[in-house]
Amino acid sequence: MRVLKxxxxxxxDQRELTGYDITKHFKDSLGQFWSAKHSQIYPELKRLTEEGFIEFDIRIQGKKLEKKVYQITAAGKEEVRQWLRxxxxxxxxxxxxxxxxxxxISSMNKKEAADLFAHQLLERTKKVDMLEQKLHALTEEDPSAESLHSAQFGHYLVLTRAIEREKGYVRWLQKTLKRIETSAV
Amino acid sequence: MRVLKxxxxxxxDQRELTGYDITKHFKDSLGQFWSAKHSQIYPELKRLTEEGFIEFDIRIQGKKLEKKVYQITAAGKEEVRQWLRxxxxxxxxxxxxxxxxxxxISSMNKKEAADLFAHQLLERTKKVDMLEQKLHALTEEDPSAESLHSAQFGHYLVLTRAIEREKGYVRWLQKTLKRIETSAV
DNA sequence: GGTCCCATGTAAACCGTTACATGATTAC
DNA sequence: GTAATCATGTAACGGTTTACATGGGACC
Known part of the structure; x- marks a missing residue:
């Protein structure tokens, strides 16, 4: 497995990054489909370095803050390509x-079920709004993001997929909530 | 968390079951949204027994096969209800x-991307077919499953949700695959 | 001087999968 | 008899989260 790898x-493979940068990427749109905490990322970076898939330079930020900027090696690029195929x-x-x-649901009464569904519907609706704002920001910043040849195409695709996934969930929740509310007690 | 609990x-809470029965439930429709292997289930059953949320009877199957049939206790019922709320x-x-x-996707060429998407589309389409067969079997067996008051309503809801989830995925895959194929090289 | 963010690590606990291990029952 | 299924467990490993731990930089 080792998906985090x-x-x-x-x-x-896209650009050089620090462990901290990688952590931030998982909090962004990519985090809709994969994420990891920094406590998992730093040991994995160490391991990937030992395995020869990545290397790092130490850069000084300000006076003495050392950061490790990681780059992918030729072996790492081959490894990623094999996985993508x-x-x-x-x-x-x-x-x-x-x-x-x-x-x-048969262990709940009608009110409990309706409350649970109403809450989930509210949360999922908020998520759709948040994701649509992100998509808006992306296409403002890079209007070519919807093109296969844009460096942002992957970013665009995960956002559109996340939006449609959540909208589908919302539609099903609305339909099911109505069914719960209109059924006889 | 302890969701398996x-x-x-x-x-x-629905009926008495053995560890083996529980394992089977996770291979069925419920497995679309939660599952666990028997190696995780048996230790959890032991723990829940120690915690007083469940109890078991030993029943003899055939000549000497002993099986543990678990029942939920009053404390277990209260625990489930609190979680459901x-x-x-x-x-x-x-x-x-x-x-x-x-x-x-920007690390792939057009053919690699199209192959990956075509494969995923095929797999997801097969899954939709499989789930629709399960829904068909359920409504044949219990035509009242779509009613809130049916014991099968939860079963019906997870199946319809799984089908819509997969159909949404399929639509997005088709749309995106077309976009990949029709874009200039 | 304080707060927020940048930056990196380790340790313990928990969750989950794969593999090891065994034996009975049912249906053909 | 033999294969599929019923039935229960443990051990080792790997992945993930939470908590512990530290310190610099930027901005107000």
Whole structure:
């Protein structure tokens, strides 16, 4: 598996980055589909360096703050390309605690179920708004982002996918909430 | 968190089950949104018994095969109800390795990207078919499953949600694949 | 001087998968 | 008899989160 390995190599295949920069990328749009904490990233960077897939320069910020700027090696580039070509089977399970609760809806009364769904609908709607603002900011900044040849195309694709995923969720929540509310007690 | 704890308590709140039965449930429709292997389930059952949320009877199958049939206790029922009422914030990240690769589309050439998307489209389309067959089987077996008051309503909801989730993914894949194929080299 | 952000690490605990291990029952 | 399924467990490993721990830089 070691997906984090490839996530880091993929990012470093675009530009040189510090561990801190990588952490920030996982808090941005990419974080909709993959993320890791800095406590996992720093040891992985150390390991990838030992394996020869990446290298670092130490740069001085200000007076004496040392930071490690990582670059991908030729071996690292080959490793990333091999991973990108690999077609894995799709996972059986995509974990979703809300849907687990939904499976147990017969253990809730009508009000409890309606409250749960209303809350989830509100949260997911807020998320759609947030994502649409991000997409707006991206296309403002780089109007060519929707083109295959833009360096931002991957960024554009994950945002559009995240938006459609959340909108689909919202539509299903609205439909199901109505069904719960209009059914006889 | 301990979501597996609640998944097991939720299942046992519906009916008594063995560890083996619980394992099977995670391979069924519920497995679209939560699952665990038997190697995780048996230790969790032991722990929940020690915590007083469940109990078991030993039943003899055939001549001497002993099986543990677990039942939820009053404390377990209260624990499940408290969890079902809890409104958690939605997770920032839903891990999806294919979308991680998509984010790195600028590291692929046009053919590699088209191949990757075509494969994913095929796999997701097969999954939609499989899920629709399951929904068909469910509504054949219990035509009242779409009603809030059916014991199968939770089962019906997870299936319809899984189908819509996968269909949304398929539509986005088709749209994006077309965009990749029709763009200039 | 304080607050927020930049920057890097380790340790412990927890969650999850793969592999190891065993044996009975059912249906053909 | 033999294969598939029922049934239960443990051990080792790997991935992920939370907490611990430290210090510099930029801005007000």
């Amino acid at each position: 490839y996530a880091i190599l993929g990012l470093l 690999t077609k894995d089977p799709i996972p059986e399970t995509t974990k979703d605690e809300f849907m687990l609760k939904t499976f147990f | 609640y998944a097991i308590l939720g299942l046992l 809890t409104k958690d914030p939605i997770p920032e990240t839903t891990k999806d390795e294919f979308m991680l690769k998509t984010f790195f």
